[in-house]
Amino acid sequence: MITAFSFAALAAVFAALAAAPFFLGTYGIGFLLGLVGYVTLASAWALFSGPTRYVSLATVAFFGIGAYTVAVLYETLPSWLVLVVAALIGLFVALLVGLSTLRLAGVYFVIFTFGLAELIRQLVTWYEVNVTGTLGRYLFVDYGPEVVYWKLLALCAVTLAIGYFIKRSRWGLALKMIGDDEVVAEHCGLPTARVKLALFAASSVIITLVGAIQAPRWTYIEPTIVFNPTISFLTLIMALLGGAGRLWGPVVGAVPLFLLFEWLSANFPDHYSIILGLLFIAIVFVLPNGVLGFFEEHWNRLRARGSAGRTELSQDREAG
Amino acid sequence: MTLTTTLIAGLVLGGTYALVAMGLTLQYGIARIMNLAYGDMIITAAFAAFVVQALPSMNPLIGLAIVVPGGFVFGYLVYVFLLSPLVKRAPDKATLEVDSILTTFGLLFVIQGVLLVLFGSNYTSYTFLNVPVSIFGTTVAANRLIALVLALTFGLLFYALLTRTRWGTALRAVAVSPQSAQLVGINTDRAAAVAFAMGTALAAAGGTVISMYQTFTATGGVVFTMKALIVVIMGGVGNLLGALTAGLVLGIVETTVSTYVDPGLTLAATYTIFLVVLLWRPEGLFGRRVR
Numbered sequence: 001m002i003t004a005f006s007f008a009a010l011a012a013v014f015a016a017l018a019a020a021p022f023f024l025g026t027y028g029i030g031f032l033l034g035l036v037g038y039v040t041l042a043s044a045w046a047l048f049s050g051p052t053r054y055v056s057l058a059t060v061a062f063f064g065i066g067a068y069t070v071a072v073l074y075e076t077l078p079s080w081l082v083l084v085v086a087a088l089i090g091l092f093v094a095l096l097v098g099l100s101t102l103r104l105a106g107v108y109f110v111i112f113t114f115g116l117a118e119l120i121r122q123l124v125t126w127y128e129v130n131v132t133g134t135l136g137r138y139l140f141v142d143y144g145p146e147v148v149y150w151k152l153l154a155l156c157a158v159t160l161a162i163g164y165f166i167k168r169s170r171w172g173l174a175l176k177m178i179g180d181d182e183v184v185a186e187h188c189g190l191p192t193a194r195v196k197l198a199l200f201a202a203s204s205v206i207i208t209l210v211g212a213i214q215a216p217r218w219t220y221i222e223p224t225i226v227f228n229p230t231i232s233f234l235t236l237i238m239a240l241l242g243g244a245g246r247l248w249g250p251v252v253g254a255v256p257l258f259l260l261f262e263w264l265s266a267n268f269p270d271h272y273s274i275i276l277g278l279l280f281i282a283i284v285f286v287l288p289n290g291v292l293g294f295f296e297e298h299w300n301r302l303r304a305r306g307s308a309g310r311t312e313l314s315q316d317r318e319a320g
Numbered sequence: 321m322t323l324t325t326t327l328i329a330g331l332v333l334g335g336t337y338a339l340v341a342m343g344l345t346l347q348y349g350i351a352r353i354m355n356l357a358y359g360d361m362i363i364t365a366a367f368a369a370f371v372v373q374a375l376p377s378m379n380p381l382i383g384l385a386i387v388v389p390g391g392f393v394f395g396y397l398v399y400v401f402l403l404s405p406l407v408k409r410a411p412d413k414a415t416l417e418v419d420s421i422l423t424t425f426g427l428l429f430v431i432q433g434v435l436l437v438l439f440g441s442n443y444t445s446y447t448f449l450n451v452p453v454s455i456f457g458t459t460v461a462a463n464r465l466i467a468l469v470l471a472l473t474f475g476l477l478f479y480a481l482l483t484r485t486r487w488g489t490a491l492r493a494v495a496v497s498p499q500s501a502q503l504v505g506i507n508t509d510r511a512a513a514v515a516f517a518m519g520t521a522l523a524a525a526g527g528t529v530i531s532m533y534q535t536f537t538a539t540g541g542v543v544f545t546m547k548a549l550i551v552v553i554m555g556g557v558g559n560l561l562g563a564l565t566a567g568l569v570l571g572i573v574e575t576t577v578s579t580y581v582d583p584g585l586t587l588a589a590t591y592t593i594f595l596v597v598l599l600w601r602p603e604g605l606f607g608r609r610v611r
Contacts, residue, residue, distance in 0.1 A: 053414070055418060055421055106418075107354055110421055115549075130582065130584070273436070274430050274437070277426045277429035277433060280425070280426035281402070284426065
């Protein structure tokens with residue numbers, strides 16, 4: 001449970017992160033920016049997929065929508081308005097996906113999200129080739145990477161706050177119940193489809209915003225860059241490594257994996273997807289509840305041995 | 321293009337889709353594995369066929385005799401080493417579904433990575449029997465006709481195996497109810513392994529057929545998985561004839577869209593069909609509600 005002390009510590013960490021650009025060079029800022037971006041992506045992904053256990057494979061679809069919206073509109077609209085438009089488009093797509101699949105079995109949702117990025121990539125390509133006549137756009141903004149970084153950091157804080165408040169609210173309970181047993185949840189009178197839809201929409205809008213905020217980092221944008229499936233993959237593996245059912249799980253997973261990914265893509269640019277794929281399979285096998293779930297389980301077991309008798313291992317397997 | 325040409329091109333494409341969708345419906349319907357790496361298995365077979373046909377005094381048709389059994393073995397190994405532990409560990413169907421989705425999603429990146437290292441990211445193709453044949457008043461390339469014939473032969477062969485043999489009946493029993501199948505003495509674990517391997521063999525056949533008349537790339541697996549999944553859902557999970565019909569329908573719709581509207585919108589057409597099926601009959605056009 002987060003006490004006043006933890007809140008203060010957390011505020012200090014965020015303050016230090018916010019001040020970091022004043023002490024770091026361009027490489028350092030770029031590195032932190034990528035890291036915070038993935039922490040936000042993984043947290044936003046886990047917001048919906050963690051408790052409900054509906055695996056969304058569409059992260060990069062929304063990310064790309066955000067980035068592309070900025071590339072198309074950044075010259076004509078003020079930057080805050082561009083973000084609003086991007087969020088609205090993300091919301092629209094999320095509602096479309098959610099309304100057509102979330103009332104059915106989870107597997108339909110997975111299938112729909114699996115091909116979504118490819119569909120949107122092809123549609124954008126088709127639109128660019130046939131309507132605007134160009135493929136690929138240049139993106140020059142008048143602010144530096146530190147501004148992008150601060151925006152991302154703020155979004156990251158908001159995402160974690162949303163996750164924290166949802167967990168403590170009736171919504172959090174409802175979500176946990178849907179994840180544990182959807183039929184029971186429905187019998188208790190929960191509007192399961194509506195809860196899932198709202199949360200999926202929230203998660204997708206955050207992911208869209210991450211893409212929109214990060215877009216100026218590229219300066220040149222084309223569909224194959226912003227709809228790169230590796231982004232979906234990394235987000236998923238980060239959230240799972242840490243434990244998607246816990247608030248801090250995605251953060252715990254994102255930091256080491258981002259470091260690993262940076263190192264791999266620098267040293268093994270051709271082989272990193274093989275290594276990451278194997279690592280991912282290993283995580284599913286060895287740590288089905290993520291690192292946090294693993295430690296919690298063992299901690300509980302240790303405590304159970306210490307105070308024999310009144311023990312509860314009920315928290316085992318809560319995340320999945 | 322005339323209407324007949326479009327129709328024949330659609331049938332060729334649809335026959336291939338039907339073939340690969342049958343494999344996927346075996347994997348999902350009987351082995352209960354949602355295999356997201358399926359399309360990448362198809363692409364792997366396409367590359368394997370590409371390598372085999374380049375050998376001296378070889379052609380893709382003889383290549384089938386190598387690639388298809390190879391697919392069977394590969395599928396069997398993947399099931400035994402990668403998926404069977406998950407099946408044994410899973411407390412319920414939902415957990416298995418999530419675990420198998422995640423594992424095969426990881427496998428997708430492994431296979432794709434290996435293909436990229438071996439063959440690069442360029443579009444690959446080879447020419448085989450690219451001679452015009454006249455049929456129903458239009459001309460079609462001979463390789464496409466062979467593709468259609470092969471797809472239908474394989475499809476019907478597997479259908480006969482499943483419906484006319486004792487062994488196929490056992491597999492279908494597992495599809496209907498894994499628990500009851502055990503009661504009548506069917507080894508469900510082995511049935512699942514065989515069904516998964518057979519599914520991969522069909523993917524291999526599909527990949528070889530595709531390589532005869534289409535270009536393919538190491539990163540193209542997702543689209544094939546997607547199309548096969550949509551055909552499976554349209555036809556009803558586990559329903560072979562449903563998959564056959566739905567595959568042909570999808571092929572014709574896609575060819576029509578790419579001929580008369582725009583080739584860049586074929587996946588959009590596929591998704592539109594998927595959306596309609598989801599909203600109208602999520603249990604499939606020919607399926608019963610079993611889940």
